[in-house]
Every structure is written in C-alpha cells, then in structure tokens.
Amino acid sequence: MIPKPAVSDQTMIEFKDVHKWYGDYHALRGITATIRAGEFFSLLGPSGCGKTTLLRTIAGFEGISEGVVLIDGKDVADVPANKRPTNMVFQSYAIFPHLTVAQNVGFGLRKQRLAKADLDARVAEALEMVGLKGYGARAAHALSGGQRQRVALARALILKPKVLLLDEPLSALDKKMREQMQVELIKLQRQVGITFILVTHDQEEALVMSDRIAVMFEGEIAQLSDAETLYRRPNSRRVADFIGTMNFLPAEVISETAGSIEVEAQGFGRIHVDPKQAASEAPGKSASIGFRPETLTILHEGQQATDREVGATIEEVVYYGDMTYYDVKIDGTEKPVRLSMRNVFGRPVLDIGMRTRIAWSPGALVLFR
Amino acid sequence: MKRSARGAGTEASSGLLLVSPPAIYALVLLAAPLATIILYSFFTDGYLEVIREFTFANYRETWVNPLYRTVMLRSLLVSVLVTLATVLLAFPVAYFVSFHVDPSRKSLWLFLITIPFWTSYLIRVFLWKVILGYNGVVNSGLLSLGIIDEPLTFLLYNTNSVVITLAHAYAPFAILPIFVALEKIDRSLLEAGQDLGETRFATFCRVTLPLAMPGVVASVLIVFIPTIGDYVTPQLVGGPEGRMVANLIQLQYLRLDNYPLGSAIAVSAMGIVAVISLIFLFLTRRYLKGPK
Numbered sequence: 001m002i003p004k005p006a007v008s009d010q011t012m013i014e015f016k017d018v019h020k021w022y023g024d025y026h027a028l029r030g031i032t033a034t035i036r037a038g039e040f041f042s043l044l045g046p047s048g049c050g051k052t053t054l055l056r057t058i059a060g061f062e063g064i065s066e067g068v069v070l071i072d073g074k075d076v077a078d079v080p081a082n083k084r085p086t087n088m089v090f091q092s093y094a095i096f097p098h099l100t101v102a103q104n105v106g107f108g109l110r111k112q113r114l115a116k117a118d119l120d121a122r123v124a125e126a127l128e129m130v131g132l133k134g135y136g137a138r139a140a141h142a143l144s145g146g147q148r149q150r151v152a153l154a155r156a157l158i159l160k161p162k163v164l165l166l167d168e169p170l171s172a173l174d175k176k177m178r179e180q181m182q183v184e185l186i187k188l189q190r191q192v193g194i195t196f197i198l199v200t201h202d203q204e205e206a207l208v209m210s211d212r213i214a215v216m217f218e219g220e221i222a223q224l225s226d227a228e229t230l231y232r233r234p235n236s237r238r239v240a241d242f243i244g245t246m247n248f249l250p251a252e253v254i255s256e257t258a259g260s261i262e263v264e265a266q267g268f269g270r271i272h273v274d275p276k277q278a279a280s281e282a283p284g285k286s287a288s289i290g291f292r293p294e295t296l297t298i299l300h301e302g303q304q305a306t307d308r309e310v311g312a313t314i315e316e317v318v319y320y321g322d323m324t325y326y327d328v329k330i331d332g333t334e335k336p337v338r339l340s341m342r343n344v345f346g347r348p349v350l351d352i353g354m355r356t357r358i359a360w361s362p363g364a365l366v367l368f369r
Numbered sequence: 370m371k372r373s374a375r376g377a378g379t380e381a382s383s384g385l386l387l388v389s390p391p392a393i394y395a396l397v398l399l400a401a402p403l404a405t406i407i408l409y410s411f412f413t414d415g416y417l418e419v420i421r422e423f424t425f426a427n428y429r430e431t432w433v434n435p436l437y438r439t440v441m442l443r444s445l446l447v448s449v450l451v452t453l454a455t456v457l458l459a460f461p462v463a464y465f466v467s468f469h470v471d472p473s474r475k476s477l478w479l480f481l482i483t484i485p486f487w488t489s490y491l492i493r494v495f496l497w498k499v500i501l502g503y504n505g506v507v508n509s510g511l512l513s514l515g516i517i518d519e520p521l522t523f524l525l526y527n528t529n530s531v532v533i534t535l536a537h538a539y540a541p542f543a544i545l546p547i548f549v550a551l552e553k554i555d556r557s558l559l560e561a562g563q564d565l566g567e568t569r570f571a572t573f574c575r576v577t578l579p580l581a582m583p584g585v586v587a588s589v590l591i592v593f594i595p596t597i598g599d600y601v602t603p604q605l606v607g608g609p610e611g612r613m614v615a616n617l618i619q620l621q622y623l624r625l626d627n628y629p630l631g632s633a634i635a636v637s638a639m640g641i642v643a644v645i646s647l648i649f650l651f652l653t654r655r656y657l658k659g660p661k
Contacts, residue, residue: 061560081563094561098579098656107575108565155565 011073012037012163012195013058018067020053020219027053028064029219035197035212037072037162040189042198042206045216046242054216055165055199060084072162087156088165091172093148095140095155101127102136104151108159126158129188146177157192166198170205182208203243207231215239231292235279237368240290246366247337248288249330253369263367265289267310267330271362278367287369293340295364298326298356300347305359314354324349330358410632419628427633437617437634444614445641447531448597454536455592456585459543463584466544467551479548482541490538494605497534501525501606526608534602539595543588550584551577582656590646597642614638 013035020028028050035041043051056062057069060081069076076084087108096104106123114122127133130150135143143151149169156164166185170178186209189196200206206213207227214224223235234240237248251265260272268289299305315336316327324343327336339358343349350356410427413420431437466478485493500506501524508520523529554577562572600615607613614634621631650657 059560059564061564080568081560082566082568086564088561088564090557090561092555092557094555094557096558096561096576107562108567110575111566159565 010037011035012039012071013197014068014070015054016068016070018054018057018069019065020050020057020062021065027219028057031067031219031221033214033221033224035163035195037195038193040186040196040198040209040211042200042210042213043216044200044203044206044213044242047201049216050219051199051201051216052167055088055167055197058084058163058197059086059088059165085162086165087159087161087163088167089149089152089156089169091167091169093152093169095143095148095151097141099140100136101132101138101140101143101151104140105136105154105158107155122158126154129157129191130154131184145172146181149173149181153188157188157194161194163195163197166196168199168201170200171202178205185209207243215242217242233277233279233366234290237279237288237290240279240366240368245293245338246290247293247339248290248368249333249337251287251289251367251369253287253367261367263287263289265365267333268360268362268365271365273362273365273367277363277365278369280369287367290366290368291337291360291364293325293338295360296337296339297359298328298339298341298350299359303359305357307359307361309357309359312356312358314350314352314356317349317352319349326350328356328358406632407636409628410636412629414627414629417626424629427629428637430630431633431637440612440617441614441634441638441641443528443612444597444638445645447528447535447603447611447613448593450528450532451535451539451596452589452593454532455539455543456547456588458536459540459588460547460581460585462540463544463547463551467548479545482544485537485541491601491605493538494534494602497530497537498525498606501530501533525606527610528607530606530608531603531611531613534606535596535599538602539592542591546587546591547581547584550581550587554580579656582653586650586653586657589649593649594642594646598638 011034015031015033018028018031019026031050031054043054045051053062057064058071060076060079060083064077071079071085096107099107102120102123105126106119109119109122123136124133127136130153132147132150132154135147135151140148140151149172152169169185170181173181182205185196198206198209207230210227212224212226213230215222215230217238223230223239230239230243234243234246237246240246240248249266249268251263254262254264254270256262259275261275261278262270263273264270273289299309311331312328313331314326314328318325318327322343323340325338325340327338329336409419411423411425413422413424413426462482466475466482470478498505502508503520503522503525505525507524508517511517512520558576558580559572562576563569567575597613598615599613600619603611603613603616604619607616618631618635618638621627621634
C-alpha cells in the first residue's frame, strides 16, 4: 500500500481560453483550466465533446486555433510532439508490430545512447513495473489486449515524462480486466508521482480513478471538481444526468435569502435549500430538484424516519443481487423516481404495486434552476 | 464418423473438380513446355534437327562462352537497375497516395496510376522510341531551347533507354504492393513514434519503412523477375549494346536454329533468377513474418 501523495499546488498544465476549429466546426470553445503537478486528472464526456482533441493538444498532435497551452510553465505552441515532456498511451495502444516487447519499451530511449547493459536494465525495470517481467523477448503482435496496454504504459513511463496522457486506455478491455487495470493505474500513478491525464467516456472510471475531473460537453468544460463534489453537487442538470443516476422533480423557487432558498417542490412540499446545494442553470428553464437514488430510503414497517417521510407506490422492481432498484411514484408527483436499497439479510424485496413510506432529508436535495 | 469422412471426401473431390480446368490448363501450357525446354537443353544440336543424344555441351557453352556470359551479366545489370529505379520511384508515389491523398480520392488516384495499361505494351515501348530518338521529343525540345547544339545520341539504342522504358512499364506493378503495405500501417503508430521523441524522418525510418517492407519486397520481385526475360523492349529500343538474354534465346531458336543451346540459355537464366530471388527473400525474411 502506497500512501496517496499530497497533490502539490504547482501547476503542470494550463489552458488559457483554448479554441479549436476544424473548418466550420468549433471543437474546443474556450477551455480554461489548470492541471496540478502529480494529479490524476480526467477529461470526461460523451463522444464528440472534444476531450480527445484537448488531450491531443497537450501531446502536440493537434494545434490550437486560439489561446495558450502551457506545460510546466512553458508555452508549447511551437514545440513539436517529439520535443514535449509528455507521453501518451493510445487508445489502440499503438504497439509497433514489427518489434519485440523489449524493443517497443526501449523505443524512445534511442536518443539517450545508453550502453546495451543500461538499456536492458531500464527496459527490464519498466517491464517489471507494469507486471510483465520476462516478456521482453516476445513478439509484440503475440500479446493479449491487457498485455499490450501494459507494454504501452511501460513504453511511455520509461521516458519519465512530466505528464502521462491516457486516451481511453481501458475501453478495449473486458469488465474484469478493466476494473483490475483501474486499480493498477492508480497504484502506478502513486508510485511514479507523474501527472496522469485520462480521457474517458465512462463516468464510473473517472470517479474511481481521478483526483479531479473535468466534465466536457460540446467543446466546453461544464464542471471541474473532485469526484465527490461532482457526484453530490453537480452544477447543472446535464452534468447530473451524465454522472450516475439523478432523479428530477419539478419545483418552484418561492423566496431567496443569503443563507437559504425556499422552494416548493412537487411531492416534497415546501423546503429550504442551502444555496451551496443550488446549481445555476441557464435562465428561462424551469427549476427542479434532483436527488440520487441512494439518498432516499424505503422505511420498513414500524421504522421511524430520522428526518422526514412521504408516501409512495412501487411501480417497478429491478433486482441486482446486492442492491434492488425501485421505481416509485411519490404521492403528489407525476412520474416515478428511482431509488436504490441495499439488500440487507432478512428484509424482503418489495413487490410492484405495494404502498410504502420513504424517508428523505432536505440536505440531500440539489436545486437546479 | 463414416459419414463425416465421406462428406470430407466429396468435398475434396468437388474441390478437385473445380480446380481441374485451370490445373489442366497450367499443366498443358506451362509445365509441359517447360519440361520440353529442359529436355531440349540436354539434347545435341544437329543440322535442321535436334538429335536426341544426352549432352552437357549446351550448358558448357552457355556458361563458358564470353559472349553469352556478357549478355547474361548485362541482363542482370539491366534488371537490377530497372528494379532499383522502379521501386525507388514507386515508393514516393505510393507513399503520397497512401498518406497525403484524401481517402475519398484514393481510388481515383489508383485508377490514374493504371492508365498506362490502357495501351498495349508494344505501343508504350514504341512511344519511348519517339520520345528518346535522334529526332525525338527530348532532342528536338532541347535543341529548340538552345541547350544542346546537336541531338544527344546516348538516349536511345543502349542500356539507358532499356532501363527507362522498362521502369516506366513496370511502375504500376511496383506502386500497388507498396501502396497496400502502407495502407495497412496503423496511423497511430506514427504518432506513437513522434510521441516517443523521434522526428518525422526518424519515425519513417524506424516505423513506416520496416512495416512497408513486405510491399517493397513484393515490388522488387514483381519487377525483377519479368524484366530479366523481357524481349520486346531491348529489341525495339536497346540497339546492339542493349541486347538482353531473351534476344539471345530468340536468336538461337529462330535465326540459328539451335534449339538445345537456346533452351540451355533459357534454363540457365531461369535458374539464376530463381537463385537471386531466393537469396533476396532470405535476406529480407525478418520483415516478412508479420502479425497474424
């Protein structure tokens, strides 16, 4: 177990109002963000949101139309890809098929003109780091997907870059392998202390792995924060929808003071919301309150709610083994919401059509307006 | 068990039935004449007839007589030059079409590359005669521009003109295999090369070129093997010093009526080409064992 090193305040990468046009297509629309040294940073978004383009501007494969990209304090506008202190793990891994594993891993070391023994030692060290000890002599094209990925990692990390760029590196692996690699990548990042920037469309992967996440839509960063903030206090319905499951119910803002916002929410009645729990939405849209499935609890008979409770009818039951998802219609609302319950031993799974009571707390609600 | 065995048997026999027409065709029109020529090369030449008497004399003559040796070596030299020129010129064309032509235009480019095939080989060879001749396009052009005072004579009826004509004729054969090999290269490999600190040129040398080698090897063989036996081009544009081994074989057969010697020269040439090709394949073998 390697303890998590404190992320420094030092800036590694800085985007200042970065724009990218492909002809008429505006791929990056004014990206401004900083990535700290030693951070595990994720660019998360649906396909076509510009996350890969942004990653490629760091690597130097993609020029930018406007703005500035700084790597370790230096403007890299005129620095070609081969001179940048970054290395990339490609989505396809881009393992050279005509070379052996060792030749692949040592590919970037040619310029350092090492003695054969030193080169072999460095390659062996890098292979051991990614768990491929003794694979050096194998032909690259004879490797499995997971092994290729490890070779790609070793090949990049052996050059000791300041930043490691990972372009959807886990998307080609099966679920088990992906989960295993997620953990390994986190460990590896702690071990080497290099800034990792991961591009992914898998929100779970981003939440699991990252110190901070930038959620992107249509060439813009919608929200940039740590995983917990992103999950608990998404700043827009769009982000809330993209990260996990979020239920929405229509609401109306009654009054607003510095410390509290009074809201009339369908099903929940009149409540006070902390302004910190309020996400600003584009004006003109009607307000709504949102909550995660696990913030509501179905009360069993005789159980008392710690805060407040409402009545509801169960409309759908989805059994997952450890969890059960219920689609319930809260009294006074029009559409069902989803809530999840851990299947505690001895508690029966409820049936469709049953009446039930649900415990909730105003603190878990997020206001979108 | 029995059933599946019988099923396999009928499958094999229907397969044999399917391949039999071309197989018989190949046997009758390729293997049989080849066997005849090999047989002839060991017979003795008589007046207006071939005496069926076994001898090595034809081969001795082929390998010892300086005239035949000179022509054989010249043919080899011309083929090597043509192969070098064709492949070296074909590579940039294939590279350009594969890497710098918009994907939607690639088939158009390939189509354009094959346009020379629309006219007969003979006419194309003849056109080079018009271009390179004493009063040809090149000479009259240079004369009218005042660059030269009298027509250049080294253009036609020598080895140069044979190399130029053959290189042109075989260009598409060389471009296409290289193009296919380049098309198969995953473009992210080139980005990876640069990402790992190499310049574009170094990436080309360390990644693109080795991965294109199967195409280059195919091009070399496709150009080298037929050019050494080319008959029309040296006959039309080669002049006396551009004569190649095929012209010599033709001379033995049709003019001097010496079938056994002609056969021996032909079989020797075939053997030399085969040996050189095998050596070449052996030297480039490490590029040919690709993935899958």
